[in-house]
Amino acid sequence: MPSASQEWLLKAALLDGQPMLDAWHEWRRRVDFETEVEYSSQRLLPMLYHNLHQYKITDPVMQRMKGIYRKAWSKNHILFQKAGLVLDRLSRAGIPTMVLKGIPLTLKVYKNYATRPMSDMDVMVPYSHAERSIKLLLDDGWELQRPNRLEFFMKYDRSVGFVNAEDTELDLHWHPVHEMHEEITESDFWDRAVPIEVSGINTMALCPADNLFHTIVHGLRYNDEPPVRWVPDSVLLIRQKDNPVDWDRLMEYTLRFRVFIHMSLALNFLKETFHAEVPQPVLKELAAIRPGRGDKIVFWHAMKFGDRIPVSFREKMITIYVRFIRQANNKKFYEAHLGLIKFLYHLAKGKPLKKLLRDNISLLFKRKQKS
């Protein structure tokens, strides 16, 4: 969840009138612009500038904020152009594509190329086309970030990361979320997808409800840099009057993918702090759900460790276990463990034994040193 100063920054970026001005002054009072604007907050500054400039605010940092806006605008345009090339390549090979996260949010929700800075692109293809898509991207000079994990990712994960010679990063997804991906069918998320054009190429984007679902489930996870971007993404998605969120659809996926703790926490926070118009029956329904043991473990891990690289042997073991539970959580708690050995086998497969031992022993030693 956002820190106190991030909350003021978010309010200054998202609210209007006096509440916005109060939040802006409070943020300026609390945070030293030269030394205390960490990465997550920096990524909110283009949106903050866009909101502030309409109020003719005079502040010594406004020009630099405008510069941050210009830089985000330039960087995003360059990334969009590169995304267009990838989408074109896949489309010409007959592969259906969908864009996730920053690209569709920029075009459909923020409607501004600067206010939602991006560092990489996320493209999704149906699982049945994933292998061919990977091959095409490799042929085009993209390189897998973790080539020896490809088989494992294809079996148990949702995406693979690529990087090219220009250092551009691309995440190729076949599922949008980690949760229970075994249960996701080819038509899930695609059945309500909406058309979108990226740099002249026709592709698809998640419908508003699925986009909100994805934004919250993906965003509400621990990170060394506190994740805050899910807040403006969600607030703006909920505010859209021309493309309203279908709350029944959101609840359907929330229940099916067993992410009700995430959803309840996020939607209550958005309603209380940013007056997001979340229907009361949705919050009531979420409050009435009794999560199981697996759900609590998955949520606890997301909030405590998230996607960070484990720093101790214990954390690594917990993370491996939760990654397994997360995708098998559709079954009863004990039944869900039946595939654990197979999961561990695939996890270790392809990794040289020497490296496997060295990595784990060094983590174990680190842990001992700490304790």
Place this chain on the structure above:
Amino acid sequence: MKRQLLRVNHPNVVHETIDGETILLDLKSGYYYSMDGSGSVIWDYLAITGDREAVVKTMCEVNAVQAAFIKESINSFIGQLLKEGVLFEDGSGTPTDTGEPAYLVKQLKAAAIDFVAPKLNKYADMQDLLLLDPIHDVDEVGWPEPKDDQ
């Protein structure tokens, strides 16, 4: 009737005007441009109507005393935009059916009163510019203007 109009070199050239400043990016060449004051106002007008003659006529009518200077400055500025390839001349063009938006004419007239010749700022090496920390590595104007010691 077909007229010689100016067109933005889409899709290679993208542009946005914010707070009196227009920023342009040529995605093909990687060049970044900016302009403010009369330059931004003229750009906005041309991007919508493409009609350079109307720009000259409107601004010269408001400031007849400086008409010759205004005409020369506008033509020189447009010449630069053409040379950079961010605009191109379209001989088969027809003006927009909807006519010129009133706010654009108002902006042109306001800029003509105390006319300052438009200036196009050009920045090359986009890869280097993107490496600049927009809080600490820039001067008081902000990115992409680096600090003197950068």
